[in-house]
Amino acid sequence: MFSRNHRSRVTVARGSALEMEFKRGRFRLSLFSDQPEDTELQRKLDHEIRMREGACKLLAACSQREQALEATKSLLVCNSRILSYMGELQRRKEAQVLGKTGRRPSDSSSPAERSPCRGRVCISDLRIPLMWKDTEYFKNKGDLHRWAVFLLLQLGEHIQDTEMILVDRTLTDISFQNNMLFTEVGPDFELRLELYGACVEEEGALAGAPKRLATKLSSSLGRSSGRRVRASLDSAGGSGSSPILLPTPAVGGPRYHLLAHTTLTLAAVQDGFRTHDLTLASHEENPAWLPLYGSVCCRLAAQPLCMTQPTASGTLRVQQAGEMRNWARVHGVLKGTNLFCYRQPEDADTGEEPLLTIAINKETRVRAGELDQAPGRPFTLSVSNRYGDDEVTHTLQTESREALQSWMEALWQLFFDMSQWKQCCDEIMKIETPVPRKPPQALAKQGSLYHEMAIEPLDDIAAVTDILAQREGARLETPPPWLAMFTDQPTLPNPCSPASVAPASAWTHPLPWGRPRTFSLDAVPPDHSPGASRSVAPLPVQRSPRSRGLCSKGPPRTWLQSPV
Amino acid sequence: MSYIPGQPVTAVVQRVEIHKLRQGENLILGFSIGGGIDQDPSQNPFSEDKTDKVNGWDMTMVTHDQARKRLTKRSEEVVRLLVTRQSLQKAVQQSMLS
Numbered sequence: 001m002f003s004r005n006h007r008s009r010v011t012v013a014r015g016s017a018l019e020m021e022f023k024r025g026r027f028r029l030s031l032f033s034d035q036p037e038d039t040e041l042q043r044k045l046d047h048e049i050r051m052r053e054g055a056c057k058l059l060a061a062c063s064q065r066e067q068a069l070e071a072t073k074s075l076l077v078c079n080s081r082i083l084s085y086m087g088e089l090q091r092r093k094e095a096q097v098l099g100k101t102g103r104r105p106s107d108s109s110s111p112a113e114r115s116p117c118r119g120r121v122c123i124s125d126l127r128i129p130l131m132w133k134d135t136e137y138f139k140n141k142g143d144l145h146r147w148a149v150f151l152l153l154q155l156g157e158h159i160q161d162t163e164m165i166l167v168d169r170t171l172t173d174i175s176f177q178n179n180m181l182f183t184e185v186g187p188d189f190e191l192r193l194e195l196y197g198a199c200v201e202e203e204g205a206l207a208g209a210p211k212r213l214a215t216k217l218s219s220s221l222g223r224s225s226g227r228r229v230r231a232s233l234d235s236a237g238g239s240g241s242s243p244i245l246l247p248t249p250a251v252g253g254p255r256y257h258l259l260a261h262t263t264l265t266l267a268a269v270q271d272g273f274r275t276h277d278l279t280l281a282s283h284e285e286n287p288a289w290l291p292l293y294g295s296v297c298c299r300l301a302a303q304p305l306c307m308t309q310p311t312a313s314g315t316l317r318v319q320q321a322g323e324m325r326n327w328a329r330v331h332g333v334l335k336g337t338n339l340f341c342y343r344q345p346e347d348a349d350t351g352e353e354p355l356l357t358i359a360i361n362k363e364t365r366v367r368a369g370e371l372d373q374a375p376g377r378p379f380t381l382s383v384s385n386r387y388g389d390d391e392v393t394h395t396l397q398t399e400s401r402e403a404l405q406s407w408m409e410a411l412w413q414l415f416f417d418m419s420q421w422k423q424c425c426d427e428i429m430k431i432e433t434p435v436p437r438k439p440p441q442a443l444a445k446q447g448s449l450y451h452e453m454a455i456e457p458l459d460d461i462a463a464v465t466d467i468l469a470q471r472e473g474a475r476l477e478t479p480p481p482w483l484a485m486f487t488d489q490p491t492l493p494n495p496c497s498p499a500s501v502a503p504a505s506a507w508t509h510p511l512p513w514g515r516p517r518t519f520s521l522d523a524v525p526p527d528h529s530p531g532a533s534r535s536v537a538p539l540p541v542q543r544s545p546r547s548r549g550l551c552s553k554g555p556p557r558t559w560l561q562s563p564v
Numbered sequence: 565m566s567y568i569p570g571q572p573v574t575a576v577v578q579r580v581e582i583h584k585l586r587q588g589e590n591l592i593l594g595f596s597i598g599g600g601i602d603q604d605p606s607q608n609p610f611s612e613d614k615t616d617k618v619n620g621w622d623m624t625m626v627t628h629d630q631a632r633k634r635l636t637k638r639s640e641e642v643v644r645l646l647v648t649r650q651s652l653q654k655a656v657q658q659s660m661l662s
Contacts, residue, residue, distance in 0.1 A: 127594075129596075172596055173594075173595075273585065275585060275586075275592075275594075295587065297585070482575035558603055560603055560628045561598040562596060562597055562598075562632045563595070564592065564593045564595065564596065564597055564635040
C-alpha cells in the first residue's frame with residue numbers, strides 16, 4: 001500500500017496523486033526527503049530526548065538536594081536543546097518547501113549574493129560580580145544561605161551550558177572556568193546568555209514566601225519557557241516526530257529561575273576582557289534572587305575562516321623589485337590579510353619563509369589587467385597598498401583568464417568578509433580548544449574563589465608553603481605581633497576564606513594572556529629577590545584621624561562594602 | 565602580644581599591581597572593598613587581605629569613604645597595592661628554613 005523511502009520519513013501512497021506527480025517528473029522526491037544536515041539534527045534531537053529520559057529517572061531517584069540540583073539542571077538543558085532543535089528542523093523544512101516549489105530545477109541559480117564566510121566564536125573567563133548589601137549579614141545569621149547557579153548560552157540552534165556553581169555571601173563574584181566554542185557561526189550571530197539560579201536549601205523552608213506562592217512556583221513553568229513550549233507544540237504538530245510532553249516536576253524538587261540575561265553580537269568581540277551589561281530578570285520576591293551587580297565580564301573572541309584557512313592558492317608570476325624583465329615564478333597562498341608568495345608549493349606547509357608577502361587589508365586596492373599590463377604579459381592583476389605617503393604596487397601574472405577570474409573572485413570575497421567580520425580581521429584572535437569537561441564530581445562544599453584557582457608552584461609560593469607545611473608538620477615559631485590583626489577577629493571556620501579584596505583580572509605584561517591570577521612575593525620586579533621578606537617602615541604617626549567623625553561618635557557599628 | 569590599633573607596626577607585605585577595566589565611561593577595578601578605620605571590624609566576615617598602601621597613599625588610617633576614593637580616581641589607570649595577609653608569614657618562615 002505504502003512505499004516508504006527508507007532514507008526519509010515521508011510515506012507516499014501508491015497510486016496517489018503525489019506519486020503520479022513524481023512519475024511525471026514534476027517534483028523530485030528529494031524535495032520531501034531529509035537533507036543530510038537534517039538527519040544530523042534529527043540524530044541530535046533523538047539523543048537529547050534519550051538524555052532527558054535519563055535525567056528524569058535520575059531526578060526521581062535523587063535523595064540529596066545537591067544531586068537533585070544537578071539533575072534538574074541537566075533536564076533544563078535537555079529541554080532547551082530539544083525546543084531549539086525542533087524549531088530549527090521546522091524552519092529548515094519551511095525554507096525547503098518555500099524555496100523550491102515554484103522554481104523549476106533547471107533554472108540556473110542567479111549570481112549568488114555574496115555571503116560572508118563562517119567562523120568560530122569562543123567565550124571564556126565568564127565572571128559575574130555580586131553586590132552584597134549590609135542587610136545580608138543580618139539575615140540568616142546561623143546558616144550560610146546558598147544558591148546553585150549556571151549559565152546557558154545559545155547561538156543559533158546550539159546550546160551550551162556551564163558547570164553549576166554554589167554561591168554564598170562570601171563570594172564576591174560568580175566565576176565560570178569554562179571555555180565554550182561555537183562553530184559555523186556567521187558575522188551576524190547573536191549569542192544569548194542566561195543565568196539561572198536555584199536555592200540550595202528547600203524552597204519550602206523559606207520563611208518569607210507564602211505557601212500559595214511557593215506551590216505555584218514549584219508546579220508551573222516559568223513564563224518565558226511556557227511560551228516557548230506552547231509555540232513549539234503548535235508548530236511541531238506537522239513534523240511527524242512524537243509529541244514532546246514535558247514532565248511534571250517532582251513536588252519539592254529544585255526549581256531554577258532566570259536571574260539575568262544578555263545578548264552579545266559581533267560588536268562585543270574583542271581580543272581581551274570586556275564588561276557587558278546584564279538585564280536583570282528577577283526581583284527580590286523570587287526565592288532564587290541574587291544581588292547581581294548588573295554586569296558580566298568575559299572574553300569573546302572570533303576567528304573567521306578567512307583568517308585561519310587559505311582562501312586561494314596557485315601559481316603566480318611576480319615582478320621582482322627593480323627588475324623589469326625578470327618575473328619570478330611563485331606559489332601564491334591567500335590567507336587572512338596576506339598574500340604569501342612561496343618559492344615552492346611545499347614551502348607553505350613546511351613553514352619556510354615566503355619569498356614575498358603582500359598585505360591585503362581594508363585599505364588595499366586591487367585591479368585586474370589592462371592598465372598595468374606589461375607588454376606581452378596578459379592576465380595580470382595589481383595590488384596596491386599605501387604606507388604613509390608611499391604607494392607600493394605589486395603586479396602579479398596569473399596563468400590563464402580563468403585563473404585570473406578565480407583570483408579576483410577570491411579577493412572580492414575576502415574584501416567582503418573583512419567588511420562583515422570587521423575587527424575580527426585585523427589580527428587573528430587566539431582561541432583555545434576547550435578541554436572536555438569532567439563530569440560533575442561529588443559535590444563537596446565549594447568554598448571561595450581561592451579554592452577554585454589553580455595552584456601553580458612557580459607563581460604562588462604561599463600556596464606551596466601551605467602544602468609543604470602540612471606535609472612536614474612545620475611548626476610555627478611565636479607568631480609576630482602583626483598577625484594579631486587577623487586573629488583578634490572572629491573568623492569563619494574555613495581558614496582559607498576569601499579576601500575582602502577579591503582579585504580581578506590582573507594584566508601584568510610579562511605574562512602571556514592567561515586566566516586571572518594573583519602574584520605572591522613579587523616574582524616580577526628585578527630589584528626584589530623572590531622569597532625575601534619586605535617590611536614596611538613604621539607607620540607615620542603624624543597622620544591622625546580626622547576629628548570630623550571619629551572622636552565624637554561612639555564605637556563604629558557598620559561594616560561597609562563598596563565596589564571599586 | 566596583641567596589636568593595638570593606632571600604633572605603628574611592622575608587617576610582611578606583598579605588592580599587587582592591577583590595571584583597571586573600562587566599563588562604559590568608568591574605569592573599574594572589579595572587586596569590592598570593605599572596612600575602614602571608621603567601620604566595626606568585628607563585623608568583617610572575611611579575615612584576609614588588608615591594604616596598606618594604594619598608589620603610594622597610606623591606607624592604614626583611612627575611613628571607608630577615603631579608601632574608596634583613593635581606589636577610584638579617574639585619572640589613574642593602574643592601581644598598585646601593598647597588601648598584607650596571614651599566609652605571608654608562613655611563606656616567609658618556609659623560605660627562611662630552607
